Amino acid sequence: MSAVLLVVAGVGFGGQLVAGGPVLGPLGLVLLGIPGFVISQTVRPVPLSWAEVTLVTLGTTLIGMVLVGVVAALTPRGLDAFSVAAAELVTVALAAACLVRSSPSGARRAPVRIHVRPGSILAVGIGLALAGAGYLVAMRSAQVQQDQASVVQFWAVASATGEPQLGLRNATGTGLECSIAVSRPKLPEIDLAVGSVDNGASWTGSLPLRDATDTTRWQISLSCAGADGLAVQRRVFVDPVAAS
Amino acid sequence: MVGTLLARRARGIRTFAHAHQPPSGTARVGVIPMILAWTGAGLFLIAIADDQGRQDTVLALPLFWLGILCMVGPTTWRLLEPAHSRGERLGLALILGLALYVVKLMVSPLALTLPDEFTHQRTLQDILTTGHLFADNPLLRISPEFPGLEAATAVAGMSSGLGSFPLAIVLIGVARVVTMLSLFLVVSTVTGSGRVAGIASVVYAANASFLPFDVAFSYESLALPLAFVVVWALLRWQGHRGRSGLHAGIALTGIAAIAVTHHLTTLVLVVLLATWAVVALVRRRDPLPAWPIVVAALWAAAASAVWLLSVGSLALTYLNTIVTAGVAELLAVLTGAAAPKRLFVPRGGLQAPLPEIIVAYSAVLLLLFALPFMIRYAIRHRRPASFVVVMCLAALLYPGSLALRFTTAGSETSQRASEFLFLALGLLGADWLVGSRSSRVRLRSRRLISACLLIVFAGGLIVGDPPQGRLPGPYHVAAEQRSIEPEGVDTARWVLAMLGPNNRLIADRTNAKLLGSIGEQDPVTSANEHIGTAFIVFSSRIGPDELALLQRAQIRYIVVDFRLAHDPPIYSYYFESAEPNAGNHTTPLPLASLKKFDVLPGVARIYDSGDIVIYDIRGLVNSVP
Numbered sequence: 050m051s052a053v054l055l056v057v058a059g060v061g062f063g064g065q066l067v068a069g070g071p072v073l074g075p076l077g078l079v080l081l082g083i084p085g086f087v088i089s090q091t092v093r094p095v096p097l098s099w100a101e102v103t104l105v106t107l108g109t110t111l112i113g114m115v116l117v118g119v120v121a122a123l124t125p126r127g128l129d130a131f132s133v134a135a136a137e138l139v140t141v142a143l144a145a146a147c148l149v150r151s152s153p154s155g156a157r158r159a160p161v162r163i164h165v166r167p168g169s170i171l172a173v174g175i176g177l178a179l180a181g182a183g184y185l186v187a188m189r190s191a192q193v194q195q196d197q198a199s200v201v202q203f204w205a206v207a208s209a210t211g212e213p214q215l216g217l218r219n220a221t222g223t224g225l226e227c228s229i230a231v232s233r234p235k236l237p238e239i240d241l242a243v244g245s246v247d248n249g250a251s252w253t254g255s256l257p258l259r260d261a262t263d264t265t266r267w268q269i270s271l272s273c274a275g276a277d278g279l280a281v282q283r284r285v286f287v288d289p290v291a292a293s
Numbered sequence: 294m295v296g297t298l299l300a301r302r303a304r305g306i307r308t309f310a311h312a313h314q315p316p317s318g319t320a321r322v323g324v325i326p327m328i329l330a331w332t333g334a335g336l337f338l339i340a341i342a343d344d345q346g347r348q349d350t351v352l353a354l355p356l357f358w359l360g361i362l363c364m365v366g367p368t369t370w371r372l373l374e375p376a377h378s379r380g381e382r383l384g385l386a387l388i389l390g391l392a393l394y395v396v397k398l399m400v401s402p403l404a405l406t407l408p409d410e411f412t413h414q415r416t417l418q419d420i421l422t423t424g425h426l427f428a429d430n431p432l433l434r435i436s437p438e439f440p441g442l443e444a445a446t447a448v449a450g451m452s453s454g455l456g457s458f459p460l461a462i463v464l465i466g467v468a469r470v471v472t473m474l475s476l477f478l479v480v481s482t483v484t485g486s487g488r489v490a491g492i493a494s495v496v497y498a499a500n501a502s503f504l505p506f507d508v509a510f511s512y513e514s515l516a517l518p519l520a521f522v523v524v525w526a527l528l529r530w531q532g533h534r535g536r537s538g539l540h541a542g543i544a545l546t547g548i549a550a551i552a553v554t555h556h557l558t559t560l561v562l563v564v565l566l567a568t569w570a571v572v573a574l575v576r577r578r579d580p581l582p583a584w585p586i587v588v589a590a591l592w593a594a595a596a597s598a599v600w601l602l603s604v605g606s607l608a609l610t611y612l613n614t615i616v617t618a619g620v621a622e623l624l625a626v627l628t629g630a631a632a633p634k635r636l637f638v639p640r641g642g643l644q645a646p647l648p649e650i651i652v653a654y655s656a657v658l659l660l661l662f663a664l665p666f667m668i669r670y671a672i673r674h675r676r677p678a679s680f681v682v683v684m685c686l687a688a689l690l691y692p693g694s695l696a697l698r699f700t701t702a703g704s705e706t707s708q709r710a711s712e713f714l715f716l717a718l719g720l721l722g723a724d725w726l727v728g729s730r731s732s733r734v735r736l737r738s739r740r741l742i743s744a745c746l747l748i749v750f751a752g753g754l755i756v757g758d759p760p761q762g763r764l765p766g767p768y769h770v771a772a773e774q775r776s777i778e779p780e781g782v783d784t785a786r787w788v789l790a791m792l793g794p795n796n797r798l799i800a801d802r803t804n805a806k807l808l809g810s811i812g813e814q815d816p817v818t819s820a821n822e823h824i825g826t827a828f829i830v831f832s833s834r835i836g837p838d839e840l841a842l843l844q845r846a847q848i849r850y851i852v853v854d855f856r857l858a859h860d861p862p863i864y865s866y867y868f869e870s871a872e873p874n875a876g877n878h879t880t881p882l883p884l885a886s887l888k889k890f891d892v893l894p895g896v897a898r899i900y901d902s903g904d905i906v907i908y909d910i911r912g913l914v915n916s917v918p
Contacts, residue, residue, distance in 0.1 A: 065452065077452035078463065092539040100383055104474045107467055108522040108543060111445065111515065115550040118444025119426070127424025128444065133451040172326035179333030180395065183340035187399035190344040191765070195403065198779035204900045206791050216791075220783065271901075283901040286891070288912065 051087040051148050058083040058141045065134035081137070084144035085109035091144075091151035113140055196222060203271045203283035205256060213256035213289060217271060219246045225281065227273040231257070234265040246273070259289040323381035325388070328368055332392045335363030340399050346764035353764050354646065361754070362747070364392050365495070369746050372491035373727065373739050379487030383477050386494035390473035393498060394466055397508040400765050404458060404782075406774040408802075409511040411810035412436050417443040417457060418813065421450065427604070431821050432809040438605040441554025442512045461510040468518045469508065475521035480720050482528045483680055484728060492723035492746070499656070499750040500715035501708050501757030516555030517712055520562050523547040523589075524716075527566075528680065530585045544589050552596040556608035559597045561713050566590035568686060573679040581678070619703025626699055633699035643769070643863060649755045656752020657695060659745055660718060664688060667718075667725035670732050687717035698756075701865070701876050708757065761863060770881070771862030776803040784852075784905045785812035792850070799826045800852035801867050804905065808852065817846045819871040827868035833886055835893055835913070843914050851890060851908045858884040 061080040064072035071077045089097060089105035097105065117136040122128035200220040208214040219225050225246045231239035239257060246252050256269070267289050273281040338360030346353035368389050372382060401407070405414060412433040419428035420443050430436045442464075449460050476497055481490035497503070507514050523544050530540035552559050570590040573583035601608055625631035637645045637653075645653075668685045671677055677685075694710040697703030725735065726742055736742045754763070761775050769775045785807040788796070794813035805816035819825045824846045830853070832839055857867055858881050866875040867882060890896050895912030 062452075071452055071454040073453075075453050075455055077454070078449060081449065081452055088539070092542070094533060094537055094539065100380075100474060100478060104471065104478060104522065104525070105539070105543065107471050108475070108519070108526075108547065111464075111467065111471065111519060112522075112543070112546050112550040114445035114448045115441040115515070115519075115554055116546065118446075118448040119440060119553050121448070122420060122424065122426045122440070122444055128420060128447055128451070129424050130451045133448050137448075137452070169322065169326035172330040176326070176329030176331070176333030179330070179337040180392075183333070183337035184395065184399060184402065186337070186340040187343050188402040190340075190347055191401070191403050194347050194765070195779055200780050200783050200902060202783060202787055202900070202902045204787070204791065205897075206899055218783075218787075220779070266897075281903075283903065284898065285901055286896075286898040288895075288897060 051090050051144075054083045055087055055141055055145050055148065059138065059145075062134045062137045062141060065130055066138065068130075070130045081114060082106055082110045084137075084140040085113065087144040088147055091147045093151075095151075113137075199279070201225070201271075201273060201281045201283060203285060205269055205285045205287045213258075213287065214253055215241070215256050215269065216251060216253040217243070217246065217273075217283075218251040219248055219273075221275055221279065221281070222248055223276045223279065224248055225273040225275045225279075227252070227271060227281075229254075230270045230272070232268040232270065233259075233263060236263060236265075243271075256287070256289060263289075322384065323377050324371055325381055325384045328371060328385055328388060331367045332364045332388055335360040335365075336392060336395055336399070338363060339396055343399050343765050346766045349767050353766070354760055357764060358751070360396075361751070365389065365498075365750055366743070366747060369492075369495050369743050369750075370739070372488070372495060373742055375488065375727075377488075379481065379490075382487045382491035383474070386477050386491055387470065387473050389494065389498060390469050391466070393504055394469045394508050397504060398462065400763070401774065405461060405510055406777040407505075407509040407511075408773045408806060409506075409509050410461070411806040413442060413510055413512060414457065415810040415813070416440060417446055418810070420444065420447050430809075431815045431817070432806060434821055435556065435605070435607045435611050436512070438607055439512050439553060439555055441550060442510070442515045444553075445515065465508055465510055465514050468515050471518040472507070472521055475518065475525045476716070476719070479521060479525045479528060479716075480723065482525065482532065483678060483720060484724050486724075486727075486729060488727050489720075489723045492727055493719035495746055495750060496719035496722050497715050499746075499753035500711040501753050502712045503715075503757070504754055505758040505762055506708070507712060512555040513558060513709070513712070516551050516558035519547050519551050519554065520558050521716070523551065523562065524565075527569075527586060527589050530589075531581045535582050535585045541585070544585075545592055548589065548593045549596050552593075552600045556601070556605060556612060557709065559593075559600075560612065563590070563593045563597055565683065565687075565713075566593050569679060569683045572682045576679055576682070578676060579679050580676075583679070586679075615702070616706060619697050619700055619706045622700035622702045623696055634701050634704065636698065643759070643761050643772075645755065645759055649760075652748055653752045653755040656749045656756070659749055659752075660722075661692060661695075663722060663725070664691060664718075666732075666734050667721040670725040670728070670730070670735075671721050674730065681720075684717040684720050687714055688721055690714055691718060711753075711757075768856070769863050770857055770860045771802055771864050771867050773803075773864060775863070777807070780902050780904055781807045781854075782811060784808075784900070784902055784907075785810075785814075787900065787902075788812040788814060788850075788907070796849050797847050798850040798852055799829055799846075799848055801830075801854055801857060802869065804852050804854055805868075817848060818869045820869055822846065825871055827872035830868065831873050831882070831886060832889075833883070834889060840914070843910065848914065849909065849911055851910055853887050853890065853906045853908065854904055855884070855887055855906070856904050857882045858887055 058080050061073055061077065073080065085106040088109055089102045117133065118128060121132040121136050124132055126132050199222065202218045204216050206214060215229065217227065227243040227246055229241040229243055231241065241254055243252055266286050269285050271283040338356050342353050342356035342360060345356060368385050372385055413436060415430050415432050416436045420426060420440065426440045427437045446460050446464055449464060473494060477490045477494055480493040481487050507517060526540040526544035526547065530537050530544055551562060566586065567590045570583065570587045573579055573586050622631060626633045637650050668688055671681050671685050691714050694707050694714060697707035725732065761769065761772055766775055768778050781804055788808060789812045795815055797815045797817050798808065800808055800816050808814040809816050817824055817826050824842065826846055829839055829842060860881050861878040866872050890908045891898060893913055895916045897909040898906060899909045900907035
């Protein structure tokens with residue numbers, strides 16, 4: 050079995066080497082444990098108890114991941130799928146060398162057979178079901194708390210091209226009707242149309258350029274109304290960009 | 294006659310062979326299924342408690358304790374029973390350890406929210422982005438110098454394609470399994486008793502950091518289980534008289550892995566191994582060879598010295614500052630120069646219930662009362678193993694570590710010390726309670742022992758984490774995970790998307806963690822750059838001194854959370870420990886201090902999410918010659 054597992058690990062990490070990314074998805078985590086498991090089966094003193102096999106497998110896996118990660122990151126290429134796969138193939142090779150060099154000790158650990166009664170299986174099922182249900186309750190509760198949070202973000206920043214831009218994002222759980230008013234001291238107010246903004250949606254618009262004679266700071270106010278009397282007010286102040 | 298002799302010889306061979314054959318292979322699970330059912334019920338109750346906590350009802354805390362009782366009570370009772378298989382006891386210890394891990398997961402099932410987790414999330418992001426180590430981390434400068442956790446997580450990510458959060462859950466979950474397994478095997482190797490090992494697991498789980506900190510995505514959460522693996526491997530290596538390549542390899546590579554993962558665990562391991570080696574060498578009548586321990590101690594010293602001197606030089610200053618500050622304050626308290634820190638002080642309307650305070654003090658008193666008895670029991674043995682002698686020395690440090698709780702600077706040191714000292718308390722305490730050697734001074738009643746263990750366990754939970762840390766709930770100011778909420782997270786994401794990474798800014802402790810990790814920004818504090826930027830927010834005005842400070846710190850943005858004007862901080866400070874009046878805030882920040890940026894020339898208010906506002910102060914800073 051150790052040989053088969055090493056072949057699987059070799060193929061898996063080899064595939065990662067070639068593809069430049071994980072090839073087995075989450076099962077790739079299992080590959081990381083194979084060299085440690087093989088070492089627990091082949092390096093004296095053997096056989097170990099099942100508890101020791103588990104500890105050796107998991108412990109050497111964690112140790113290996115730390116050392117592989119640090120060594121890979123210290124290489125000129127850096128830590129990426131290729132360097133990790135290459136380093137893991139070295140651990141697979143080490144485990145294979147241990148397997149080849151190991152000789153049968155004569156004493157074999159008998160396969161563990163767990164003897165349980167039907168009532169015990171029911172109890173295990175109940176326990177796992179309750180724990181699983183509890184975890185789902187916790188997740189649902191956390192999700193509801195997150196969804197109930199009412200966040201409206203409003204901003205005025207330069208866009209990627211350098212033009213002044215207004216933006217808002219609605220995360221209130223309901224649609225909003227919004228409007229923006231630009232207050233300029235000694236000048237008429239500018240109203241910018243926004244309209245409906247759905248939950249989870251964003252809106253962006255351009256900020257008007259200022260006249261050369263206008264050196265004042267602008268106050269830009271956002272007003273939104275939603276369901277159940279929800280009212281949102283936000284303010285930003287900017288020194289607007291002058292028209293060329 | 295020859296036939297009789299041959300028959301006897303054949304029986305003898307069979308007897309010899311049978312005696313040296315591994316067990317027959319049928320494992321008894323005993324009442325593990327029933328304990329699983331109780332544990333599942335306990336977790337379900339705690340999930341309901343978490344839900345009630347989010348709704349801020351009075352049912353939350355009683356349900357939490359009922360759930361803990363369901364999980365720990367039957368397990369403890371069963372572990373105290375004398376006649377059960379080692380496999381069953383190990384299974385019970387594993388179930389207990391994993392269940393307590395799931396308790397933490399259920400508080401934050403959707404994302405990482407513990408304060409230290411943001412720090413390591415930033416280091417992980419930097420490694421994943423750059424592929425290299427040692428990128429600057431403004432949240433904790435020392436974190437990139439000990440990248441073992443993040444490097445391991447990155448390896449797992451490269452091999453599986455999973456995201457950071459599921460990887461963190463899996464990695465720390467595996468670390469928890471390794472902790473319980475190695476702890477059990479260490480104690481059973483030393484004492485030869487699975488019963489002692491099972492009880493030691495319960496006592497160890499009572500350490501103040503077991504639930505709140507040792508399950509966080511933090512470098513110590515990986516280094517500590519590796520340290521336990523190293524101790525186990527060394528015991529086995531020594532037990533095989535130095536002829537075990539497997540255990541030698543695990544011990545020595547494990548030491549190297551710890552050296553690159555966590556500074557404090559490395560130093561504690563070096564001290565432990567050095568003490569163990571000295572004791573083993575001095576005690577000439579010890580039947581086991583000392584040289585494996587000596588080799589390990591030398592290797593640990595060399596590995597830690599190489600890493601500390603070449604990469605982690607900040608660690609010595611960092612640890613020295615923390616430890617000496619705590620010790621200095623303790624000395625001041627003992628000489629009357631400073632008042633002791635008051636324990637269980639209510640903050641922000643959150644007060645530990647009186648029953649919890651009583652249980653916490655009772656737990657500590659029980660341990661202090663039992664300490665001399667457990668040490669006496671251990672050394673009364675005709676030839677206690679050198680490791681046991683070391684554990685006795687470690688246990689003697691427990692009262693001193695408690696004293697640090699009465700200092701502000703040393704509380705954290707006391708908390709972290711419990712993770713190491715409880716290995717000694719667990720081994721010695723369990724051996725005294727249920728070990729095979731006789732003792733005239735020992736509890737006999739299983740009910741009484743169970744009750745005491747449950748009090749010790751509950752006390753550890755209470756000391757380690759106040760109620761607002763154990764359960765989720767409504768937002769509170771500067772309340773660590775209770776302050777993490779969607780508005781702050783969305784703000785951090787917005788900053789990264791709209792302003793780009795690596796902007797130098799000022800923010801309170803909660804938003805600094807979010808902005809520094811999710812937002813990939815550079816919060817500037819006195820902790821990371823020796824510039825007291827918190828004064829900018831505390832000042833009632835921005836004068837020449839404040840302007841000079843802003844210029845020196847090269848601040849571009851100031852992030853203001855107006856909720857700081859609602860309540861005083863739950864924990865000691867709003868921004869950092871160096872801020873004005875840290876640890877003594879009794880009133881909220883003045884709103885005028887937070888609003889002053891609105892009227893400053895050259896300051897643009899560029900973001901408003903209701904409670905959080907961001908100011909671009911480039912115009913203000915550039916206006917100063």
